Amino acid sequence: MAHLILASSFLSPPALHIPDGFLSLPVAIVGWLLAAVIVRWALRRTGEHLGERQVPLMGVLAAFIFAAQMLNFPVAGGTSGHLLGGALAAILMGPWTATLIMTCVVAVQALVFQDGGLLALGWNTLNMGVLTAFTGYFVYRGARRGFGASQAGSVGAGLAAGWLSVMVGAAATAVELAASGTSPLSVALPAMAGVHALIGIGEGLITASALALIGRSRPDLLQAGASSTAGRPAAARSAAALWVVLLLALLLVAISPLASDRPDGLEWVAKQEGFGDRALDPSYEVLPDYSAPFVENQTASTILAGVLGVLVVTGAAYVVGQMRRRRERTQG
Amino acid sequence: MHAHLADQYQAGQSLAHQLDPRVKVVAATLLILLLNLTPAGVWPAYLLLLAVVVALVIFAEINWWLVLRRSALVLPFALAAATLIFTVPGRPIWRLPVTGWTATLPGLTRFISILLKSWLSVQVAIVLAASTRFADLVWALQALRLPALLVSTFSFM
Numbered sequence: 001m002a003h004l005i006l007a008s009s010f011l012s013p014p015a016l017h018i019p020d021g022f023l024s025l026p027v028a029i030v031g032w033l034l035a036a037v038i039v040r041w042a043l044r045r046t047g048e049h050l051g052e053r054q055v056p057l058m059g060v061l062a063a064f065i066f067a068a069q070m071l072n073f074p075v076a077g078g079t080s081g082h083l084l085g086g087a088l089a090a091i092l093m094g095p096w097t098a099t100l101i102m103t104c105v106v107a108v109q110a111l112v113f114q115d116g117g118l119l120a121l122g123w124n125t126l127n128m129g130v131l132t133a134f135t136g137y138f139v140y141r142g143a144r145r146g147f148g149a150s151q152a153g154s155v156g157a158g159l160a161a162g163w164l165s166v167m168v169g170a171a172a173t174a175v176e177l178a179a180s181g182t183s184p185l186s187v188a189l190p191a192m193a194g195v196h197a198l199i200g201i202g203e204g205l206i207t208a209s210a211l212a213l214i215g216r217s218r219p220d221l222l223q224a225g226a227s228s229t230a231g232r233p234a235a236a237r238s239a240a241a242l243w244v245v246l247l248l249a250l251l252l253v254a255i256s257p258l259a260s261d262r263p264d265g266l267e268w269v270a271k272q273e274g275f276g277d278r279a280l281d282p283s284y285e286v287l288p289d290y291s292a293p294f295v296e297n298q299t300a301s302t303i304l305a306g307v308l309g310v311l312v313v314t315g316a317a318y319v320v321g322q323m324r325r326r327r328e329r330t331q332g
Numbered sequence: 333m334h335a336h337l338a339d340q341y342q343a344g345q346s347l348a349h350q351l352d353p354r355v356k357v358v359a360a361t362l363l364i365l366l367l368n369l370t371p372a373g374v375w376p377a378y379l380l381l382l383a384v385v386v387a388l389v390i391f392a393e394i395n396w397w398l399v400l401r402r403s404a405l406v407l408p409f410a411l412a413a414a415t416l417i418f419t420v421p422g423r424p425i426w427r428l429p430v431t432g433w434t435a436t437l438p439g440l441t442r443f444i445s446i447l448l449k450s451w452l453s454v455q456v457a458i459v460l461a462a463s464t465r466f467a468d469l470v471w472a473l474q475a476l477r478l479p480a481l482l483v484s485t486f487s488f489m
Contacts, residue, residue: 018409019405019406019409019450019453019454020364020367020368020449020450020453020454020457021367021368021406021446021447021448021449021450021451021452021453022409022412022413022446022450025365025368025369028368039479039482040479043479043481043482046481047481055481055484055485055488056488058481058485058488059484059485059486059487059488059489060488062485062488062489063488063489066489100481100482100485101485103482104482104485104486104489105489107482107486108486108489110457111457111460111461111469112340112461112466112469113340113461114402114403114405114454114457114458114461115405117364117450117453117454117457118360118361118364118453118457119364119365119368119453177412181416181442182412182413182416182446183412183413183415183416184415184419187415187419188412188415
């Protein structure tokens with residue numbers, strides 16, 4: 001299984017736009033319902049704050065992110081990634097407006113370019129819109145508080161926000177594929193987390209440099225997102241949210257070795273296919289070497305795969321946490 | 333890479349082009365829903381659905397090569413499901429050299445079914461996008477009660 005993870009992480013492009021057919025219908029419907037509720041809520045929230053003049057800005061930002069998603073940058077190992085943009089939009093416009101912007105981007109990609117399916121649109125909106133926007137926004141706010149108000153602080157916070165937003169989106173995608181019985185979690189999660197740990201660096205760099213550019217030329221734009229949730233003790237809340245997101249990411253990864261405690265790490269599929277035909281099947285003799293090493297081999301390798309994934313994400317999260325803490329110490 | 337929103341539309345005079353965009357959006361969604369409801373391994377059903385999709389492409393008078401080329405979009409994602417071939421328990425049919433993984437018949441069935449569903453679904457969506465102007469698509473979504481703020485954001489894209 002570990003080989004398979006390595007192979008898939010090097011061959012597959014950033015697969016966050018789930019096509020139709022890869023999600024089971026119940027999973028797809030849950031995604032649509034969740035997305036509908038959240039987008040409706042976002043519409044209500046932004047309706048209160050958004051002036052008429054900001055609608056064109058939303059459209060322009062949506063068009064910018066849409067265009068930026070087409071530019072692939074190379075990532076180590078022959079894969080390539082592209083900007084998701086949710087974190088950037090959320091930092092500029094606030095998480096609710098960013099949710100709407102990303103919903104538009106993802107919907108156009110599905111409708112016009114078939115990049116992502118129509119039934120899968122609910123989860124694609126949640127993964128690439130809602131999750132990246134909120135992760136990006138709260139990580140940025142939290143890290144900003146740690147890094148201080150300097151230009152460098154903004155860049156560092158943008159880097160962390162971009163990277164983590166991609167990781168959360170990727171982990172969520174893996175969980176949805178697993179829940180649909182399309183790919184076992186012990187394979188999908190480490191593979192997705194592994195590839196996107198690299199792609200996320202690109203996202204972080206682009207987010208940070210876009211923020212640096214905007215901070216230099218139009219610092220007033222950076223205030224727009226900050227003011228959209230004014231009136232709340234936002235700083236304290238976002239610092240807490242940063243840790244919640246970090247914990248959540250770790251928790252998701254921690255599930256993968258748990259899942260591989262079972263012989264095949266595949267509860268859903270096992271349930272659907274039933275274990276019966278395996279035991280009754282007379283054609284075992286076709287493959288003489290088959291019986292003995294199969295189960296043990298797979299268990300060992302899925303655990304190995306899970307542990308690898310945990311190490312990658314834990315290490316990365318630890319570095320971000322340390323950076324933040326060190327900054328905090330030197331600041332105060 | 334795709335360059336512009338307008339590039340996806342293939343001008344034409346077919347019945348599919350002239351159909352009300354609202355009908356097209358709803359019909360495409362329903363057909364994709366139907367495709368995804370098909371259980372794994374029911375090959376006659378897939379054959380029938382393939383015939384429907386082929387009929388759609390002929391009906392809309394869209395270039396075959398274009399549909400095939402664009403539908404390749406889902407192939408990289410197939411890798412996510414490829415693991416099923418080796419992880420679903422069942423009758424072993426083949427052994428991958430060196431690694432010692434065993435492919436099973438139910439695993440292969442599920443994998444091929446997912447691949448077919450995905451490939452057929454994407455072709456339905458391609459026919460919709462290729463036979464409907466972006467502006468008509470946005471109009472149809474508005475008529476189908478998509479919130480105004482989303483519609484105006486679309487129109488600025």
